[in-house]
Amino acid sequence: MTFTDLQLNDSLLKAINDQGYTTPTPVQAQAIPFILEGRDMLAGAQTGTGKTAGFTLPLLQILSDRKQPKTHRKIRALILTPTRELAAQVGESVKLYGKYLPLKSAVIFGGVGINPQITMLRNGVDILIATPGRLLDHVGQGTVDLSGVEIFVLDEADRMLDMGFIRDIRRVITILPKVRQNLLFSATYSDDIKTLANTLLRNPAEVEVARRNTSSELVKQSVILVDCKRKSSLLGELIGKHKWEQVLVFTRTKHGANKLTEYLQKIGITAAAIHGNKSQSARTKALDDFKRSSVRVLVATDIAARGIDIDALPHVVNFELPNIAEDYVHRIGRTGRAGCEGEALSLVCVDEADYLRGIEKLINKKLDARIIEGYEPDPSIKAEPIQRGRGGSGGGGGGNRGGNSGGGAKPAQKRDGGRHEPKHRTNERRR
Known part of the structure; x- marks a missing residue:
C-alpha cells in the first residue's frame, strides 16, 4: 500500500x-x-x-x-x-x-x-x-x-x-x-x-497494531545488576567505554535527574536534565541540544520524556526502574522507532527486584541480566521495603538508598480550593 x-x-x-x-x-x-x-x-x-x-x-x-x-x-x-x-x-x-x-x-x-x-x-x-x-x-x-x-x-x-x-x-x-x-x-x-x-x-x-502492553521487537533489552550507590560511576564508564554519543537516561525523580546530570558533567560527559521543574525554555533548549548531538546524555523523568521523538535514538538507559511497570514500555519505546534497532539497558539494584519482576510479567519476557566486573553487587545489602505509588516524581523505595534520587514517598499537598493531590502532580500537572 x-x-x-x-x-x-x-x-x-x-x-x-x-x-x-x-x-x-x-x-x-x-x-x-x-x-x-x-x-x-x-x-x-x-x-x-x-x-x-x-x-x-x-x-x-x-x-x-x-x-x-x-x-x-x-x-x-x-x-x-x-x-x-x-x-x-x-x-x-x-x-x-x-x-x-x-x-x-x-x-x-x-x-x-x-x-x-x-x-x-x-x-x-x-x-x-x-x-x-x-x-x-x-x-x-x-x-x-x-x-x-x-x-x-x-x-x-x-x-x-x-x-x-x-x-x-x-x-x-x-x-x-x-x-x-x-x-x-x-x-x-x-x-x-x-x-x-x-x-x-x-x-x-x-x-x-501492537499487543496489549508489549515492548518493541526492535529493542534489545538487558539488565545490569549493581548496587545503587555505584550506578552513576557505572553509567559514566559504559558511556565512555562504548563511546555512546546519544543516550536518553530515565530517573524516577527530578532531584535524581539533576544529581545524575551534575555527576556526568563533572566527569566530562555533556548532559542536560529535563523535568517538570525546568522552565519551558530550558526544556526546549535541552531537547534541541540533544537532538543536535551537542549534548550526549539527556536525563529525564517519565512525564517530561513524553513527546521526545527521535527516529534513530540508539540507547535508552533506565538508571532507576519505574515503579509502574507500564512506564517501562513507554520508556524503551523512545528507541527502536521507525524501523531502527535500539538498545534499552536497565541498571537494577537489590531494592528494585520487585519492580523488575513486575516488568517481566507485564511484557511476558525474562530480561537478560549480567554483572560487570568491578561492579559486583554487595551480597550483604538487603532489600528495603518498597513504598508503592503511582508517581514518576514522588519516587518511592526501591534503589533510592545512597541519595542517588532523593526518593521516598511525598505527603499529599493541599492545592487549588482545598483539593488534595500528590506533590508530583502539583508540580507536573499544569502544563
Whole structure:
C-alpha cells in the first residue's frame, strides 16, 4: 500500500512526498480510512509507529474538504496532549503536512506567557493543539471558543490518566459541541482507558497494531545488576567505554535527574536534565541540544520524556526502574522507532527486584541480566521495603538508598480550593 491508495488529496501527498515517505505505517494504513469515513476511533499503538501522522493527515483532509465558515474563523479541530513537548511535536506535524493547505494551526501550553497565545487565538485558528491545564486557563478567561470543534483528538490518553488529567478531560468534553468526531489514541489499553473510551466514543472503529502492553521487537533489552550507590560511576564508564554519543537516561525523580546530570558533567560527559521543574525554555533548549548531538546524555523523568521523538535514538538507559511497570514500555519505546534497532539497558539494584519482576510479567519476557566486573553487587545489602505509588516524581523505595534520587514517598499537598493531590502532580500537572 502507498499513501496514494489511502485517497489523500494532492496537497497532502505533495507534503508527504517532500518528506520522502511513500508507504504508510500499519497504524496509518488502518486508521486513516476510518477517520476519513468520519468514524470515532479507539487506536492502540506504541510510540514510534507513526500514530501522529495517522490522525493529522486525515484530519487535515477532512477540514480542507469542508467549507470554512464565512464568519469569524473558529477552532474546528482540537488535539489534546499530556505534555508541552508532545504538543509541540504534534504542532510540527500539523504544519509539516498541512503546508500546502489554507489551514491555520496553533499550539498552546503552560510555562510560557499567555498573552501571545490570546492574540494568536483572536486572529483565528482552525486546528488547536493544547495541554489540558493551559486550555482550561483560556476557557476560564474566555479567550478560546470551542463551539465550532468538529474533530476532537485525545492523544496519549493513558499518560493523561497517569498524570491525573481525567477531571480536566471531562471538563473539556462538556464544553465541546455534542456532535463531533472523536479519536482516542493510547499506547496501552488499561481498564481505565476502556472506561474513558466508552464514555467518549460512539460506535468506534478499533485499531491496534501492537499487543496489549508489549515492548518493541526492535529493542534489545538487558539488565545490569549493581548496587545503587555505584550506578552513576557505572553509567559514566559504559558511556565512555562504548563511546555512546546519544543516550536518553530515565530517573524516577527530578532531584535524581539533576544529581545524575551534575555527576556526568563533572566527569566530562555533556548532559542536560529535563523535568517538570525546568522552565519551558530550558526544556526546549535541552531537547534541541540533544537532538543536535551537542549534548550526549539527556536525563529525564517519565512525564517530561513524553513527546521526545527521535527516529534513530540508539540507547535508552533506565538508571532507576519505574515503579509502574507500564512506564517501562513507554520508556524503551523512545528507541527502536521507525524501523531502527535500539538498545534499552536497565541498571537494577537489590531494592528494585520487585519492580523488575513486575516488568517481566507485564511484557511476558525474562530480561537478560549480567554483572560487570568491578561492579559486583554487595551480597550483604538487603532489600528495603518498597513504598508503592503511582508517581514518576514522588519516587518511592526501591534503589533510592545512597541519595542517588532523593526518593521516598511525598505527603499529599493541599492545592487549588482545598483539593488534595500528590506533590508530583502539583508540580507536573499544569502544563
